[in-house]
Amino acid sequence: MSQTVFCRKYQQELEALPFPPLPGEKGREIQASVSKRAWDEWQAQQTRLINEKHLNMLDATDRAYLMEQMERFFDNQETDQAEGYVPPEE
Template sequence: MSRMVFCRKYQQDMEGLDAPPYPGPKGMDVFENVSKQAWGEWLKHQTMLINEKHLNMMDLTARTYLSEQMEKFFSGDDYDAADGYVPEGKDD
């Protein structure tokens, strides 16, 4: 049976991750409060931000920026989109 969590992003009980996505308190927070679906959506969004904004993951500033964006993404705050990105079906 899958592990259930109350997802911070969707505000409902959903399937949780199988393991913390990275070590430490922040990884445990994600493991305990973010659904598998929301985590997958974040990974896609994170990849888009890295690529479109040409972020260097060796740069502490870039990693801090992504961490801040992740918190906003999961909490429902306004988060950055990739410059010029138009979601599929939204090109009116």
Template structure:
């Protein structure tokens, strides 16, 4: 049986990440408070932002921007969206 974590985004017990998604203390904090579902959703949004905004991960400002967007997403605050992106109807 997989481990669970109380997800800060969804405010409920959900499947935990199997390992820290980032190095260091930040990765440990995310693993302890973010579900696998929320992290996968963040990765999808992050990829969309990188691609649509033509961001370079070599740029330190881009990494700061993405970390800020990640925190906003995980705290259920408004995040930037890729221009022209139309979500699929479920």
């Protein structure tokens, strides 16, 4: 049976991440407070931001920007969006 976590984005018990998604304390913090569903959604959002804004993951400023956007995403605050992105119809 999968473990669950109280997800800070969705404010409910959801499936937990099987391992920390980032190294160190930040990864453990995310694993303890973010669901697999929220993490998967963030990964899609992050990919769109990297591609649209031509972010360089070797650049510390770009990495800091993504970390800020990630925190805002998980806290249900407004985040930057990829310009021109239209989500698929469900």
